[in-house]
Amino acid sequence: MKKFILDLIVKENVRVNKQYVLLILTADEALPPMLPGQFVEVKVENSPNTFLRRPISINYVDYKKNELWLLVQIVGDGTLKMSELKENDSVNLILPLGNTFTLPEKKDSKxxxxxxxxxxxxxxxxxxxxxxxxxxxxxxxxxxxxxxxxxxxxxxxxxxxxxxxxxxxxxxxxxxxxxxxxxxxxxxxxxxxxxxxxxxxxxxxxxxxxxxxxxxLENTMACGIGACLCCVTDTTEGHVCVCTEGPVFNIEKLKW
CATH class of the missing domain: 3.40.50.80 (Nucleotide-binding domain of ferredoxin-NADP reductase (FNR) module)
Structure with missing residues (x-):
């Protein structure tokens, strides 16, 4: 699936509670295709302690409104800076990254x-x-x-x-x-x-x-392209990078 480096605009920053914010992002052009389970890598500006992008799961995509939702938990300087983004601020993202879930064969599956x-x-x-x-x-x-x-x-x-x-x-x-x-x-x-x-x-x-x-899986994924090896996990096929081979895995492939 083709990857993009895009500057998106903050349409709304919703404070969910003390620990979480919902960033609703948009763009002048139509958002590219994204699938459930995939994630984005967010560039954090004005944070001296944040050297690498932050991986954030794709929370929701509304193609009619041209919106990408990111649910952000505030756990450090990087996500704190993200939580302080204001309407019309620009955010640079690499997207979409990772794989997606496997749909059942039967529509009447429970x-x-x-x-x-x-x-x-x-x-x-x-x-x-x-x-x-x-x-x-x-x-x-x-x-x-x-x-x-x-x-x-x-x-x-x-x-x-x-x-x-x-x-x-x-x-x-x-x-x-x-x-x-x-x-x-x-x-x-x-x-x-x-x-x-x-x-x-x-x-x-x-x-x-x-x-x-x-x-x-929610392993630490610093680069999102398999270069930094921060997110390696053990599988039946050997050690693999979660950011490139996942983050979605069948449990039969994990050595849990």
């Missing part, structure tokens, strides 16, 4: 998208893409509390939303792999992204129930 924290970001676009292509899906979102469940209204506009919170403030109390739906429905495909322990637990459930499962 599909579950499982996410936690900022890992829910790529699942919003995946869910919208599935719906657009005639695949109904459900979401299972997890967080420490209701405040940690991001973009609930956006997910609810696409499909059924199930949730767990560790404190029981929303949905069922516990972790996503403890949700009762997993004992009631045999899913045909599961796609997940979030903290590694959560993804490993989901992968174990998928293996135990013989369910097709793909995970989107």
């Amino acid at each position: 599909i579950l998208l499982v996410g936690g924290g900022v890992g829910t970001a790529p699942l919003l676009y995946l869910g919208a893409y599935l719906k657009e292509n005639g695949y109904p899906c459900s979401f299972l979102l997890g967080g420490r509390s209701k405040d940690n469940l991001l973009q609930l209204c956006d997910f609810e506009s696409i499909g059924e939303v199930l949730a767990t919170t560790e404190d029981g403030s929303f949905g069922e109390k516990g972790f996503v792999t403890q949700h009762s739906v997993l004992n009631k429905i045999k899913f045909d495909a599961i796609y997940t992204c979030g903290p590694t322990p959560m993804m490993k637990a989901v992968a174990e459930y998928a293996k135990r129930t013989n369910t097709f499962c793909e995970v989107s």
Whole structure:
């Protein structure tokens, strides 16, 4: 898939909560094709401590409005600078990078998208893409509390939303792999992204129930083109760069 280096314009900067902002970007020209699971590398200006671009999952693409959404978690100087971007500011990106999810063969497949924290970001676009292509899906979102469940209204506009919170403030109390739906429905495909322990637990459930499962890894991806080797992971085919061979992997290929 062709890659582009583009200067996009900040259309809106939405403060989701203390830790997250949603950057809605646009351009004068039509945005290039992008697929669920892919990511962008953002150049951070005016940050002396940020030497390399920052990898951010593609949260959503609205081609009618010519918008690219990036959900940014503030964890350091680079993402802090990104969170301070204002309307009409210019942002330089390399996009789209990485691979995409594998769609089920049957349109009537029971599909579950499982996410936690900022890992829910790529699942919003995946869910919208599935719906657009005639695949109904459900979401299972997890967080420490209701405040940690991001973009609930956006997910609810696409499909059924199930949730767990560790404190029981929303949905069922516990972790996503403890949700009762997993004992009631045999899913045909599961796609997940979030903290590694959560993804490993989901992968174990998928293996135990013989369910097709793909995970989107969140390894540190400093360059996005396989040059820096920061994001290497161990697979059945050897050590590979997540930024070029992933970030989406079938769990059967990961040495978990």
